[in-house]
Amino acid sequence: MGKNVKWSWTSALIGAAAATATAALIDAKPKDPTFQLISINLTSLKLNLPVLDAELSLTVHVTNPNITPIHYSSTTMSIFYEGSLLGSAPIKAGSQPSRSCQLLHISARLDGLELAHHAAKFLADVARREMVLDAKVVIAGAAKVLWWDHKFKINVECHVTVDPVFLDVIDQENKSQLDLFVA
Numbered sequence: 001m002g003k004n005v006k007w008s009w010t011s012a013l014i015g016a017a018a019a020t021a022t023a024a025l026i027d028a029k030p031k032d033p034t035f036q037l038i039s040i041n042l043t044s045l046k047l048n049l050p051v052l053d054a055e056l057s058l059t060v061h062v063t064n065p066n067i068t069p070i071h072y073s074s075t076t077m078s079i080f081y082e083g084s085l086l087g088s089a090p091i092k093a094g095s096q097p098s099r100s101c102q103l104l105h106i107s108a109r110l111d112g113l114e115l116a117h118h119a120a121k122f123l124a125d126v127a128r129r130e131m132v133l134d135a136k137v138v139i140a141g142a143a144k145v146l147w148w149d150h151k152f153k154i155n156v157e158c159h160v161t162v163d164p165v166f167l168d169v170i171d172q173e174n175k176s177q178l179d180l181f182v183a
Contacts, residue, residue, distance in 0.1 A: 030066055030143070030150075030152070030178055031065045031066055031178075032065075032154070032176045032177065032178045033062060033063055033064050033065065033066075033070075033154060033176060033178075034062070034063040034065070034174070034176070035060055035061070035062055035063075035156055035158065035174050035176060036060065036061045036172070036174060037058060037059070037060055037061075037158065037160055037169055037172055037174075038059040038060065038061050038103070038169070039058075039059045039169065040056055040057070040058055040059075040162060040167045040168075040169065041056065041057040041059075041167065042054060042055075042056060042167060043055045043056060043057050043107070048112065048113075050116075051112030051113045051115070051116050052112045053109065053110065053111060053112045054109075054110045054112065055107060055108070055109050055110075056107070056108045056109075056110065056167075057105060057106070057107055057108075058089060058105070058106045058107075058108055059103055059104070059105055059106075060103070060104045060106060061101060061102075061103055062096065062101065062102055062103075062104055063100075063101045064096045064097070064098065064099065064100055064101075065099060066098060066099070066143065067098050067099065068098050068143040068144060068150075069095060069096060069097045069098050069143070069144065070095060070096050070141050070142070070143045070152075071093075071094075071095040071141050071142055071143075071144070072093060072094060072095070072096075072139050072140065072141030073093050073139075073140050073141060074090065074091060074092050074093040075090075075091050075137055075138060075139055075140070076088050076089065076090050076091065076137070077089040077090075077091060077106065077108070077135050077136070077137040078135065078136050078137070079108060079110065079133055079134070079135050080133065080134040080135070080136070081114075081115065081118060081122075081131070081132075081133055081134075082118050082121055084114055084117065084118065085111075085114065086110050086111060086114050086115060086133070087108055087109050087110035087111055087114075088108065088109065089106045089107060089108035089109070089135075090106075090107070091104070091106060091137065091139070122164075125164055126164050126165060129163045129164065129165055130161055130162075130163065130164075130170060131161070131162050131163070131164040132159070132160070132161050133159075133160050133161075133162060134157070134158065134159055134160070135156075135157070135158040135160065136155075136156070136157050136158075137156050138153060138154070138155050138156075139153070139154045139156065140152070140153045140154075141154075152178060152179065153178075153179040154176055154177070154178050154179070155176065155177045155179070156174065156175070156176045157174070157175045157176075158172060158173070158174045158175075159172065159173045159174075160172045
């Protein structure tokens with residue numbers, strides 16, 4: 001009944017190293033970044049008869065929850081109203097440190113002619129003071145882990161309700177999907 005078990009420091013250190021490595025792998029699992037539209041500001045109105053084009057400044061809060069910094073290439077965000085492409089916003093290439101938050105300031109241009117095609121719906125939205133916009137963007141980049149560049153692609157879709165009179169963000173739903181092992 002009293003079997004002697006030999007205990008050794010080597011076995012204990014190997015077990016501790018294995019537990020530490022497992023915890024590090026679980027923590028290193030890539031996580032989806034989060035995006036939140038903070039504000040919309042009207043920067044200019046341009047009269048292109050018979051319509052009015054608008055330029056906006058968007059402030060987006062981005063969180064990188066991963067343990068590695070990321071580098072991403074330039075891309076363009078598409079902005080939709082009632083399923084039609086209303087405008088676009090170029091996003092410059094950049095980087096973000098690991099486990100950090102930063103604000104992106106993005107300039108967007110909205111096409112007044114396209115908005116004119118939806119004039120009745122737009123006027124109803126102005127009267128209600130609620131306008132629904134959708135935005136889509138695909139961001140490609142790489143996360144550097146030691147000497148290895150791990151490529152990724154993030155598909156971001158935003159569904160935003162704004163007050164078209166004061167340009168306040170009323171509500172938003174943001175979805176991002178991280179695709180790993182991009183060739």
